Amino acid sequence: MNDIISGLRVTAATMAVCVAGYTTVILGFxxxxxxxTANGSLITQGDGSVIGSRLIAQGFTSPEYVWPRPSAVDYDxxxxxxxxxxxxxxxxxERALALIAAHGRDGTPIPADLVTASGAGxxxxxxxxxxxxxxxxxxxxxxxxPAAVRAIIxxxxxRPGGVFTPAPIVNVLELNLELDAELASPASxx
Amino acid sequence: MEHVFIVALIIGxxxxxxLPLGAWMKMAMDPAPGQMTGWTSLFGRIGGATxxxxxxxxxxxxxxxxxxxxxxxxxxxGLQQYLPLNPDGMGPHDPTLVFNTAASFTTxxxxxxxxxxxxxxxxxxxxxxxxLQFVSAATGIAALAALARGIAGxxxxxxxxxxxxxxxxxxxxxxxxxxxxxxxxxGMPMTLQGSAVATTLEGVTQTIAxxxxxxxxxxxxxxxxxxxxxxxxxxxxLENPSFWTNGLAMIAIMLIPMAxxxxxxxxxxxxxxxxxxxxxxxxxxxxxxxxxxxxxSAPTPAFAELPVSTDTGNLEGKELRFGATGGPLWAVLTxxxxxxxxxxxxxxxxxxxxxxxxxxxxxxxxFGGVGVGxxxxxxxxxxxxxxxxxxxxxxxxxxxxxxxxKEVRLAILALFSHAFLIxxxxxxxxxxxxxxxxxxxxxxxxxxxxxxxxxxxxxNNGSGFEGLGDGTWAWNIATGVVMLLGRYLxxxxxxxxxxxxxxxxxxxxxxxxxxxxxxxxxxxxGLTVVIFGALTFLPAAALGPLAEHFSLP
Numbered sequence: 001m002n003d004i005i006s007g008l009r010v011t012a013a014t015m016a017v018c019v020a021g022y023t024t025v026i027l028g029f030x031x032x033x034x035x036x037t038a039n040g041s042l043i044t045q046g047d048g049s050v051i052g053s054r055l056i057a058q059g060f061t062s063p064e065y066v067w068p069r070p071s072a073v074d075y076d077x078x079x080x081x082x083x084x085x086x087x088x089x090x091x092x093x094e095r096a097l098a099l100i101a102a103h104g105r106d107g108t109p110i111p112a113d114l115v116t117a118s119g120a121g122x123x124x125x126x127x128x129x130x131x132x133x134x135x136x137x138x139x140x141x142x143x144x145x146p147a148a149v150r151a152i153i154x155x156x157x158x159r160p161g162g163v164f165t166p167a168p169i170v171n172v173l174e175l176n177l178e179l180d181a182e183l184a185s186p187a188s189x190x
Numbered sequence: 191m192e193h194v195f196i197v198a199l200i201i202g203x204x205x206x207x208x209l210p211l212g213a214w215m216k217m218a219m220d221p222a223p224g225q226m227t228g229w230t231s232l233f234g235r236i237g238g239a240t241x242x243x244x245x246x247x248x249x250x251x252x253x254x255x256x257x258x259x260x261x262x263x264x265x266x267x268g269l270q271q272y273l274p275l276n277p278d279g280m281g282p283h284d285p286t287l288v289f290n291t292a293a294s295f296t297t298x299x300x301x302x303x304x305x306x307x308x309x310x311x312x313x314x315x316x317x318x319x320x321x322l323q324f325v326s327a328a329t330g331i332a333a334l335a336a337l338a339r340g341i342a343g344x345x346x347x348x349x350x351x352x353x354x355x356x357x358x359x360x361x362x363x364x365x366x367x368x369x370x371x372x373x374x375x376x377g378m379p380m381t382l383q384g385s386a387v388a389t390t391l392e393g394v395t396q397t398i399a400x401x402x403x404x405x406x407x408x409x410x411x412x413x414x415x416x417x418x419x420x421x422x423x424x425x426x427x428l429e430n431p432s433f434w435t436n437g438l439a440m441i442a443i444m445l446i447p448m449a450x451x452x453x454x455x456x457x458x459x460x461x462x463x464x465x466x467x468x469x470x471x472x473x474x475x476x477x478x479x480x481x482x483x484x485x486x487s488a489p490t491p492a493f494a495e496l497p498v499s500t501d502t503g504n505l506e507g508k509e510l511r512f513g514a515t516g517g518p519l520w521a522v523l524t525x526x527x528x529x530x531x532x533x534x535x536x537x538x539x540x541x542x543x544x545x546x547x548x549x550x551x552x553x554x555x556x557f558g559g560v561g562v563g564x565x566x567x568x569x570x571x572x573x574x575x576x577x578x579x580x581x582x583x584x585x586x587x588x589x590x591x592x593x594x595x596k597e598v599r600l601a602i603l604a605l606f607s608h609a610f611l612i613x614x615x616x617x618x619x620x621x622x623x624x625x626x627x628x629x630x631x632x633x634x635x636x637x638x639x640x641x642x643x644x645x646x647x648x649x650n651n652g653s654g655f656e657g658l659g660d661g662t663w664a665w666n667i668a669t670g671v672v673m674l675l676g677r678y679l680x681x682x683x684x685x686x687x688x689x690x691x692x693x694x695x696x697x698x699x700x701x702x703x704x705x706x707x708x709x710x711x712x713x714x715x716g717l718t719v720v721i722f723g724a725l726t727f728l729p730a731a732a733l734g735p736l737a738e739h740f741s742l743p
Binding site for chain 2: 002003004005006007008009010011013014015017018019022023025026027029030031033034037038039040041042049050051052053055056057058059060061062065069075076077078079080081082083084085086087088089090092093096097100107108109110111112113115116117118119120121122123124125126127129160161164165166167169173176177180
């Protein structure tokens with residue numbers, strides 16, 4: 001009996017300090033120092049409405065936008081997940097074939113990230129090659145020179161780990177916002 | 191080349207950091223007379239218990255406290271729909287899922303048959319699960335401190351209620367505060383607001399789950415817990431926003447398991463012995479990392495006939511922001527340490543890569559879970575000492591303790607219980623519809639999914655081949671029971687060994703005593719781990735990952 005009472009007292013102490021105290025300190029710190037990222041790195045418009053999070057992929061399908069990696073959960077940011085398909089599973093090839101057809105660049109090898117789903121299905125990035133692969137379609141849909149699109153992509157490309165990660169990547173939502181801001185969006189996309 | 195840099199930086203950097211932390215843990219957990227007296231008396235007053243305990247009393251109070259842990263969390267999860275801090279209105283859980291989850295977090299496993307952002311209230315996450323992430327890790331550290339005291343020849347193992355508070359308040363809490371603040375500065379979410387609702391550029395409504403992630407995630411890593419705030423764990427961009435959070439998380443995964451070896455050596459007063467153990471563990475982990483990173487740089491076999499570029503390796507289930515090394519490196523670290531958080535989807539790893547995490551959990555001692563990893567290695571040490579003694583025809587001795595039939599029997603029982611808890615239920619589920627009906631991929635890979643799930647449960651790891659439909663009552667109950675046995679047997683039996691050693695007169699160490707501080711001993715220990723730990727599982731590996739590998743085009 002004494003052991004149970006003792007255990008309950010330690011339970012109360014650890015709950016108070018490690019749950020209530022610890023959470024409050026980190027919450028206060030985060031909301032005071034980095035409120036934007038602490039609340040999910042949301043991107044808002046002038047009127048305050050939320051467009052999305054810079055960390056969360058959106059399922060772009062219109063030709064004038066750069067498309068993200070496929071998502072096993074259809075970009076559901078309230079129920080994320082991967083495909084969990086084994087490397088030999090034929091569904092991988094079926095999905096890849098459909099995406100290769102959708103991108104419509106016969107013969108040119110497609111960068112692997114554009115046909116593979118990420119772990120959470122919400123990867124906000126694609127590879128630089130993956131973005132450049134889509135330049136022609138985006139430029140055509142917007143009625144601009146490919147060079148204009150390519151210039152924006154090159155500007156936004158980043159190395160996530162600096163010298164440790166030689167392969168540059170691009171944030172798709174930020175890229176598409178930039179495309180809208182700098183290049184005309186065709187009226188035909190209603 | 192980038193692989194070598196990153197691995198050297200993460201492993202080498204964490205090893206360096208583990209030295210001062212190990213010294214601090216020795217002082218915090220096992221203060222010399224006159225040290226930390228204020229804290230010790232405070233913890234004695236909080237718990238209302240200061241008695242010096244033998245191994246049986248220590249175990250009993252540990253098990254009672256763990257039973258309270260289970261009950262409290264079972265209650266919170268079971269009633270979450272009636273409790274506060276539930277902004278997204280999460281509903282009730284299935285009772286077998288509540289059992290599984292409470293068992294999972296009490297045993298430091300964090301196997302998850304639910305998806306956090308879809309079904310857990312913030313109260314369940316914080317007061318139910320995150321609390322256990324502190325105190326279950328503290329239980330492991332306390333058990334190791336007690337074990338070391340016994341081996342060091344002390345009259346008592348200490349007091350569990352004081353030890354668990356030392357580990358919670360003096361080891362885990364300060365580290366968690368520091369690391370969580372760094373995570374926040376690197377862009378980790380930390381909010382009690384409910385989901386955000388966005389209207390995307392193309393006009394689609396997207397609900398974005400968020401929450402108090404930074405606090406939860408930090409102790410999840412430091413305590414080798416591994417249960418993610420979000421379903422897909424550390425692959426989720428809000429649970430692991432960048433290359434840098436990924437790196438810091440990998441350091442946090444390794445840090446305390448490494449420091450536990452130094453704490454063990456510190457309490458024994460045998461730092462050279464600890465160095466040999468550390469080196470053996472580090473060698474195993476480097477071999478697994480080399481295998482994992484190499485095997486995973488092969489492209490996805492499913493794309494062999496398609497016009498897909500092949501120079502980036504297997505990207506299914508991986509996040510681009512972690513770089514090419516992130517996924518396979520994390521897969522080894524998280525399974526070598528009984529952590530179980532994932533930075534890539536293990537089900538989608540190439541077959542031989544997938545073998546590396548399994549091997550990590552089969553050994554479960556290279557560095558292993560906080561506290562318990564070193565305890566598992568102690569079992570291998572007992573066996574190695576015994577075998578070495580037999581080979582030269584001397585009475586086996588470990589640091590002056592005579593190792594006899596009773597101790598070896600207990601050690602073998604503990605090691606084989608691990609194998610039995612994995613292979614027995616795997617056979618049952620693979621042979622019946624209990625498992626067959628739940629695998630995602632047919633054939634060898636389906637067998638791997640079942641094998642992995644029970645491996646993860648028995649090793650108290652918590653990662654999974656998540657294609658498996660493990661949300662059934664059968665999986666919930668079977669893995670729940672395996673997790674409980676897999677947690678407490680490897681703590682009870684080693685403490686019983688120590689109890690038996692303490693009851694015997696200690697021999698003076700002489701020139702004839704087996705040296706435990708040189709490369710010969712390290713080699714002996716390494717071979718014991720390979721023979722007992724790995725070869726036991728070779729047939730299962732042949733049926734699963736190896737068969738799958740050789741059947742690929």
